Amino acid sequence: MTRQGWTIAVTLALAVGAAVSHLATRGDEAPVTIGVRFADVGFRSPRLGGALDAVDIAAIQATAREEIVRAFGDLRVRITDDPRSRYQIRIVPQVLDRRLARETNVAGQSRGMAGFGGYGEVSFIFAAASAVAYAEDWRTRAEIVAAIGRGLGRSAVHELAHQMLPRAPLHASRDRLSYEFYSAARPEQYYGALRWDTAWPLLEQRLGRSSLALAARK
Numbered sequence: 024m025t026r027q028g029w030t031i032a033v034t035l036a037l038a039v040g041a042a043v044s045h046l047a048t049r050g051d052e053a054p055v056t057i058g059v060r061f062a063d064v065g066f067r068s069p070r071l072g073g074a075l076d077a078v079d080i081a082a083i084q085a086t087a088r089e090e091i092v093r094a095f096g097d098l099r100v101r102i103t104d105d106p107r108s109r110y111q112i113r114i115v116p117q118v119l120d121r122r123l124a125r126e127t128n129v130a131g132q133s134r135g136m137a138g139f140g141g142y143g144e145v146s147f148i149f150a151a152a153s154a155v156a157y158a159e160d161w162r163t164r165a166e167i168v169a170a171i172g173r174g175l176g177r178s179a180v181h182e183l184a185h186q187m188l189p190r191a192p193l194h195a196s197r198d199r200l201s202y203e204f205y206s207a208a209r210p211e212q213y214y215g216a217l218r219w220d221t222a223w224p225l226l227e228q229r230l231g232r233s234s235l236a237l238a239a240r241k
């Protein structure tokens with residue numbers, strides 16, 4: 024073989040080797056981490072017969088976490104409470120949008136950089152007040168407490184989607200039952216069933232399917 028021929032052969036071998044090892048490791052890649060943390064929060068309302076107690080708060084945290092697992096569980100992610108996670112959500116007493124002239128209470132906000140990660144906050148007071156406001160007269164206290172957890176979890180899902188897809192126009196969704204819908208001021212967020220709309224194929228592309236979800240499809 025000529026010298027040039029050898030160079031080409033070696034280059035090809037290296038390229039094929041790199042491609043094979045890439046394929047081999049792809050399945051073992053560590054899943055992307057989502058960190059979910061809760062600050063100390065409180066809320067009281069006559070509709071709840073007073074203040075939320077420690078048992079209520081624990082139930083709300085568990086429900087919120089379940090919502091996040093339900094939304095992202097089929098993707099290659101690990102949901103944890105580690106503050107060093109790639110994507111992070113913190114439930115805090117309130118979130119103020121300071122971009123507006125008059126400080127306004129919002130459901131949540133995030134910042135994310137494509138491919139690097141992000142950080143966001145979700146407002147406890149916004150979810151709690153909304154769950155109470157949208158509760159029909161016949162709702163029990165336990166149902167309203169569950170709705171607070173659901174609403175918080177779904178706002179967290181929305182914010183995480185912003186972090187993971189910082190350039191995607193999530194708010195373009197007109198589906199009121201979607202996680203992407205621009206407003207958390209809707210009864211469905213607390214008492215309905217939500218689903219993914221346009222963001223799902225983008226999330227699948229970015230994060231990949233979990234091996235469990237892939238196995239379930241076979």
Ligand SMILES: [Zn+2]
Pocket residue numbers: 181185193194205
């Ligand atoms: Zn949004």
